[in-house]
Amino acid sequence: MTQNQSYLVRLSDLDRDDQLNLSDQGVYNPRGNTAYGHNGEKIGTVKDALVNPETGRIRYLIVDVGGWFSSKEVAVPVGEARFTDDAVYFDNLTKDQVRDLDEYRYDQQYTDTDDRFATNERVLRGSNMAETDYRERAYRTPDRLQLLEERLVVNKERIRAGAVEIGKHVETTQQTVNVPLEREEVIIERRPVNDARPVEGAVLGQDSQTVRVDLEAERANVQKQAYVTEEIEIGKRTVTENQTVTETVGREVLDVNKTGDVRLENADGLTTDRTTDTPLTDRDRNNR
Numbered sequence: 001m002t003q004n005q006s007y008l009v010r011l012s013d014l015d016r017d018d019q020l021n022l023s024d025q026g027v028y029n030p031r032g033n034t035a036y037g038h039n040g041e042k043i044g045t046v047k048d049a050l051v052n053p054e055t056g057r058i059r060y061l062i063v064d065v066g067g068w069f070s071s072k073e074v075a076v077p078v079g080e081a082r083f084t085d086d087a088v089y090f091d092n093l094t095k096d097q098v099r100d101l102d103e104y105r106y107d108q109q110y111t112d113t114d115d116r117f118a119t120n121e122r123v124l125r126g127s128n129m130a131e132t133d134y135r136e137r138a139y140r141t142p143d144r145l146q147l148l149e150e151r152l153v154v155n156k157e158r159i160r161a162g163a164v165e166i167g168k169h170v171e172t173t174q175q176t177v178n179v180p181l182e183r184e185e186v187i188i189e190r191r192p193v194n195d196a197r198p199v200e201g202a203v204l205g206q207d208s209q210t211v212r213v214d215l216e217a218e219r220a221n222v223q224k225q226a227y228v229t230e231e232i233e234i235g236k237r238t239v240t241e242n243q244t245v246t247e248t249v250g251r252e253v254l255d256v257n258k259t260g261d262v263r264l265e266n267a268d269g270l271t272t273d274r275t276t277d278t279p280l281t282d283r284d285r286n287n288r
Contacts, residue, residue, distance in 0.1 A: 074101035149251030183217030
């Protein structure tokens with residue numbers, strides 16, 4: 001190890017010691033992702049990563065390649081990896097190649113170019129690639145640009161939307177009832193006397209008599225009585241209604257600016273012209 005060379009640190013140690021939340025900081029964290037090899041064959045699980053403490057770049061991925069009854073972790077150069085959101089792909093490595101690597105031990109310290117990785121380098125490099133070419137590829141940190149978009153996240157909370165007070169009051173109306181009432185009336189009958197008879201000793205105006213007749217009548221005596229005319233039961237129920245929520249969201253779109261003699265190839269295998277952005281078909285390429 002040279003004088004200026006520092007030991008690699010584990011990504012989990014940075015997260016713990018510096019009390020960093022890698023997700024909140026926007027740092028890509030491969031821990032826990034499934035690792036796949038050549039032809040999509042499952043190799044194991046990414047347990048951690050070795051990071052250069054000065055540059056922050058990932059140098060090795062620590063992959064658990066053990067089975068149900070055994071555990072073995074190996075360090076794979078980051079340049080061999082292709083990252084997705086939830087997986088890591090070693091497209092040029094087979095399952096046996098990765099499992100044949102020397103075991104990584106947490107109780108030991110490693111540097112960028114540790115001699116203990118020399119055997120692993122020969123396993124991964126094979127006999128068809130020069131050492132300098134392999135090192136350039138093996139330790140090249142993949143550039144990974146994430147495009148973000150906003151999505152609406154709707155949460156529900158219970159609020160007091162209103163209240164209903166139920167009571168009663170007296171409302172008066174006028175009612176008219178016809179009641180038959182009886183009363184007595186005086187009937188005076190006058191009958192003429194055809195054969196007038198003399199009255200002895202009578203003097204006109206001398207003997208005045210008054211006859212008193214009492215008359216009776218019925219009088220209405222009105223009283224009020226309360227009756228039950230309706231019963232009210234009070235309860236509540238839950239109903240569901242749909243509401244439309246509208247909000248403006250944004251998303252990031254990839255911009256590619258080309259300068260000079262540049263050939264680009266997208267994921268569909270279409271090559272972009274050097275001077276224009278028009279994708280070339282297989283027929284166009286064959287005619288070149």
